[in-house]
Amino acid sequence: MIYGDMGGGGGHQKNMSDKEYQKFLQSEKWQDFRKMVYKIFGYRCWFCKKNNVRLNVHHTRYYKTTTQKLGRRLIHNSLRWFLVVCDSCHKEIHRIEKEEALEIYKATKEFKKRNYPYAKMRMPRKYAKRIVDILNA
Numbered sequence: 001m002i003y004g005d006m007g008g009g010g011g012h013q014k015n016m017s018d019k020e021y022q023k024f025l026q027s028e029k030w031q032d033f034r035k036m037v038y039k040i041f042g043y044r045c046w047f048c049k050k051n052n053v054r055l056n057v058h059h060t061r062y063y064k065t066t067t068q069k070l071g072r073r074l075i076h077n078s079l080r081w082f083l084v085v086c087d088s089c090h091k092e093i094h095r096i097e098k099e100e101a102l103e104i105y106k107a108t109k110e111f112k113k114r115n116y117p118y119a120k121m122r123m124p125r126k127y128a129k130r131i132v133d134i135l136n137a
């Protein structure tokens, strides 16, 4: 299993400097969280379902709180705005974001509509609950 990084800082976050954001991505808290997210998603891309590919945690929304603090309550509140995607799907989502100047949520939705119309936009509630249970264990 290869863990990808967040893929491109461009437009990813609004409230931290690039330097702060890069530092945050290295933090143990984020790394642990990320590993749990991959596990819960079954080490597969949410859209194309491929495994054995490099995966990324993609934020479908960027909240100040999502990237600044990953406390339990905040994760609980924001979990449903993360998806695990492969490099190739991830690149395409961010290409749409950039080229069509769309907000990340809309770019993700557009990608889904064009390629995986029946996919859901959010992690199901039961998975979101599971990850919180792991955190509380």
Ligand SMILES: [Zn+2]
Residues within 6 Å of the ligand: 045, 046, 047, 048, 049, 050, 085, 086, 087, 088, 089, 090
């Ligand atoms: Zn994919």
Ligand SMILES: [Zn+2]
Residues within 6 Å of the ligand: 006, 007, 057, 058, 059, 090, 094
């Ligand atoms: Zn992304």
